Amino acid sequence: MFKVTIHPDNKTIEVLEGETIFAACCRAGILIQSACGGVGTCTKCVVQIKEKAPPASAAGVRNLSCAEIEQGFRLSCQIKVHQDLVVDIPPGSRFYGEQILTVGGCAVIMPDLDPNVRQYHVHLPEPHIEDQASDFDRLARAIVEEEPRLEAGLEQLRELADVLRESDFKVTATVCGRRLIKTEVGNTRGTIYGLAYDIGTTTCVGYLIDLTTGKELALASRSNPQAAYGHDVLARGDHADKGPEQRRELQELIVGCMQDIAEECCRKAHVSPEECYEVTFGGNTIMTHLVFGMNPRHITVSPFTPIWSRASKVPALEIGLKLSRWARVYALPCVGGYIGGDITSGIIAADLEKREDLTLFVDVGTNGEIILGNKDRLIGCAAPAGPAFEGAKISCGLRAMSGAVDKVSFNPETEDLELHTIGNHAPRGVCGTGLIDAVATFLEVGMIDPSGRVLEPEEAKEKLPPKLAARILPNDNGSDILLASKERTLEKRRDLVLTQRDIRELQLAKGAIRAGVDMALKVYGVSGDQLKKVLIAGGFGNYINPAAALAIGLFPPDVTQDQLEFIGNSAAVGAKKCLVSRAERVRIERLARSVEYIELSGRPDFADVFMTAMLFPGAESL
Amino acid sequence: MFKVTIHPDNKTIEVLEGETIFAACCRAGILIQSACGGVGTCTKCVVQIKEKAPPASAAGVRNLSCAEIEQGFRLSCQIKVHQDLVVDIPPGSRFYGEQILTVGGCAVIMPDLDPNVRQYHVHLPEPHIEDQASDFDRLARAIVEEEPRLEAGLEQLRELADVLRESDFKVTATVCGRRLIKTEVGNTRGTIYGLAYDIGTTTCVGYLIDLTTGKELALASRSNPQAAYGHDVLARGDHADKGPEQRRELQELIVGCMQDIAEECCRKAHVSPEECYEVTFGGNTIMTHLVFGMNPRHITVSPFTPIWSRASKVPALEIGLKLSRWARVYALPCVGGYIGGDITSGIIAADLEKREDLTLFVDVGTNGEIILGNKDRLIGCAAPAGPAFEGAKISCGLRAMSGAVDKVSFNPETEDLELHTIGNHAPRGVCGTGLIDAVATFLEVGMIDPSGRVLEPEEAKEKLPPKLAARILPNDNGSDILLASKERTLEKRRDLVLTQRDIRELQLAKGAIRAGVDMALKVYGVSGDQLKKVLIAGGFGNYINPAAALAIGLFPPDVTQDQLEFIGNSAAVGAKKCLVSRAERVRIERLARSVEYIELSGRPDFADVFMTAMLFPGAESL
Helix, strand or coil, X not given: CEEEEEECCCEEEEECCCCEHHHHHHHCCCCECCCCCCCCCXXXXXXXXXXXXXXXXXXXXXXXXXXXXXXXXXXXXXXXXXXXXXXXXXXXXXXXXCCCCCCCCCCCCCCCCECCEEEEEEECCCCECCXXXXXXXXXXXXXXXXXXXXXXXXXXXXXXXXXXXXXXXXXXXEEECCEEEEEEECCCCCCCEEEEEEECCCEEEEEEEECCCCCEEEEXXXXXXXXXXXXXXXXXXXXXXXXXXXXXXXXXXXXXXXXXXXXXXXXXXXXXXXXXXEEEEEECHHHHHHHCCCCCHHHHCCCCCCCCCCCEEEEHHHHCCXXXXXXXXXXXXXXXXXXXXXXXXXXXXXXXXXXXXXXXXXXXXXXXXXXXEECCEXXXXXXXXXXXXXXXXXXXXXXXXXXXXXXXXXXXXXXXXXXXXXHHCCCCEECHHHHHHHHHHHHHHCCECCCCCECCHHHHHXXXXXXXXXXXXXXXXXXXXXXXXXXXXXXXXXXXXXXXXXXHHHHHHHHHHHHHHHXXXXXXXXXXXXXXXXXXXXXXXXXXXXXXXXXXXCCCCCCCHHHEEEEECHHHHHHHHHHHEHHHHHHHHXXXXXXXXXXXXXXXXXHHHHHHHHCCCCHHHC | CEEEEEECCCEEEEECCCCEHHHHHHHCCCCECCCCCCCCCCCCCEEEXXXXXXXXXXXXXXXXXXXXXXXXXXXXXXXXXXXXXXEECCHHHXXXXXXXXXXXXXXXXXXXXXXXXXXXXXXXXXXXXXXXXXXXXXXXXXXXXXXXXXXXXXXXXXXXXXXXXXXXXEEEEEEECCXXXXXXXXXXXXXXXXEEEEECCCEEEEEEEECCCCCEEEEEEEXXXXXXXXXCHHHHHHHHCCCHHXXXXXXXXXXXXXXXXXXXXXXXXXXXXXXXXXXXXXXXHHHHHHHCCCCCHHHHCCCCCCCCCCCEEEEHHHHCCCCCCCCEEEECCCCECCECHHHHHHHHHCCHHHCCCCEEEEECCCCEEEEEEECCEEEEEEECCCHHHHCCCCCCECCCCCCEEEEEEXXXXXXXXXXXXXXXXXXXXXXXXXXXXXXXXXXXXXXXCCCCCECCHHHHHHHCCHHHHHCEECCCCCCEEEEECHHXXXXXXXXXXXXXXXXXXXXHHHHHHHHHHHHHHHHHCCCHHHCCEEEEECCCHHHCCHHHHHHCCCCCCCCCHHHEEEEECHHHHHHHHHHHEHHHHHHHHHHHHHCEECCHHHCCCHHHHHHHHHCCXXXXXX
């Protein structure tokens, strides 16, 4: 065991011989950025080893400059500990989580209160020689309109006789689904609560709801601690595939996060976690598998089959969630491997399958999920956008955190670019919305052409105002575009640039979503102008500048800005609906079966559509 | 801790200071007769303390003679141990169990094989880009005709993906109810078994059945070890009412007995207990409560309400039964507190609710359960016969064990009584069938009159042949009838006599059943001669001499011997039917709800009917 002291935390952690710094920090709850899940390729997890830095290995210094290597910068996922160390985690490498979107953007009408867990205060007629019904039948009879098929476990039955007689047959029965879970003396109504979760790959949000009134009492959120194993679901899937121990680990991380959220909500609302009887959550199919400790391996490889996609109802204790011992977890159903419970949740949040008018629903994220249709027919597909929108695979990519460039515009007066960062700090990277904004601006001013090519420096001097031209720097693989020079960045380590490759990554990402949209329209046989609304969902989607989204061609040219509507975190809204209403569960389960899933990779015309979709508007004329 | 050595076992057991000999023996698995449950009233549990017998207390020597007290005889339930002891348990005090009736007396047509646990060998189409159904849906689809609503737990889902792919999608799925419990590589069909039990107050019988073929493979039986707490259900109920620990103890005893039976059956049939997936049992309502650890207290006092009377389906592990970890227990439903799952089992065994013809079903035991009707209407009532038919409360009463007098007849040549005993041993007591036979004979020869009064010795000398008259002995409470003098009995301790009080106990017992029959006929509005059949069920019923039963007036005078049919242990037959057929479960559950229960104690006319029913035939003329 060695001691590793982490700065600026000034926290000393114990590390096993040979464990990586990355893994040890993760174990100690100190989260470090990673998009590749610790295999040394994303180079997000750079740390500085203050003394006795181990010799530079090819893997340990990937993408670092000689100066950085000399200063002891290393990839924390590649450095195994063989001695005591002092390590500094630069702000850009630390994983703080991001702006968390907790409130839906569209007005949602909540369903009538009819939760799966309910309480009945009843006064039963006492047994009599002419009415010898069993204690249980007597109780069931009293709530028969609700409970024609009431059931009970032995534990509940064992205590029933005493409770009835102690209370002179005036009791409160708590029922979950068809199951009697508790009978209490007197009137104890009003003590049942539930939690609705949006379990995102990046972020988890939970809402505490009073199931007697339907009122939302508290919310809390956490970054998904599985992020230590990679920011995207594929990296998590790879880790899960290593074995049952790894699956258990991933499950414990996410369930621990749900537990923390539950406890924070309960503290805020002065509610005991033991009074929480129901949990609902919407997550993508892989996250749903991981919550249940299932291996999502076969979702990640063709032909992309999940183990299970229906709605799940399991005891909370079975996944390790400690609330009421009778609490149950309801996982919103998935349509398939890449249209998960977060999307079915969004569909019922937006009442998509009830709408008369043709509506396009797009959840913009690592996977772009696309649902198109109305009450008559819904089709869906998933476009593997990759993590570019979330800052990964972009050389200076950052999640939406303070110091991330989130807006880029052209100032005609200075004839130069203007940056805006989250929190107005010195810039340290570019987040997804900033990237879209930047590229839209580059296109507008002509720094890149509609094919996505960055002008060469010589070409730029000819075509662009001098300040813009000065931002085009030569590089081996096409030109870079300078956003901020080293000394103006937060960390002053290197220039903040977007490379030709970064632009290509964005093209891949937007091209995937656009191709999905195009394919969906094609399969449905409609054009963009026939859409009444284009709903953009997802935490990330909510921050996109609509004009920029259209400028980079995220949607077909016949879609206009007034069709766009940002509906925010719809994944949570559906989970809340299912928490307060059994009818919504029936609805979402039927819905999940009815959405026609279009597997894009199975279509011969997809490659063509995708190629075209990667281009920016105006490329038709090239 | 003291040491108590038990003879003739020559077994030394450790006893806590103050524990009774009865309780200590019970704990050590040495069972002693008891009808009162160890409260010192039945005086069945006499033992002989060989050295240092504690001083005689009123409770400890109840009903014993001075000579017996001097020889160290004591009631084992009243003697607390405060020193090392040597104790002899006389054969008459030992509880061996009784002749166990394991084969139904009537021809039973078993239903079509359609058990709740089933195996399917299926070859699934492999996932394909155009068929991305989840692994589970793929499996469910293959058995969809059977399993439109198939469900699975996390454990089954977690292993599913690997099993499907290891086996090239050729698997065997084991399904219990709607739940997938196991998926195995290849064809493993033919490895599912179940157990059907008749859980009697006195005796438990279990049958091992191959659920792939419906074939019965083995049976085993045990005395119900709860007998140590009293032979009748009321004594057990009293013990259970003492607290949760006592309920747990009674539950462990009966479930342990079920476990022993299961293991014996499995050994005999070379089957692993882990391959047993289903258990069904029929038991009276109190026994059913005790199997589930519920307090039957309120069944035993007016208005006699059970906690639960529906069919129960619980995991076998939840009651402590260790078979397959997925095994489930199905308890046959009860009609009410005194018409239990043993009787609903009997009804479907005898197809009572399908019969066109009016049929009377009587289960003769401690409680006489009476069902009357046909396919149009069934009514039921329970008559508290008390334990006289099982030898309890009868001074020389014995269960049906070797040495018990089971037949008594008058030999016209010797002009004297003739006894027959089980096993042709020297007599040591009288069992229920012997009691009925004896009283029928006493009536025939005039030793008792139709009111049940034993002639006085003087009167007997006038009216009876000398040998019979010599058997009438004076006593404080009416006369005794000598069956065998002391020296001719097995134990040579005292004369074997039936007392006036014994005759009265029999009158109470037969009167209760007869009153139940009369009330049922009255409520239904029919007479005895309108009955097509009178079915006599139950282990005890099977041994009754039908002529004797009619002679003592167990049935109305318009019932004739050719109406009587003995159907044996019908309680087991229904449990077997429910084990092999889900349809039979639906049937018995519907049936249990449809039987109209007549509470005799709630009827103002019952006392009158009961008074008359206690008299013997011919009493009308008195």
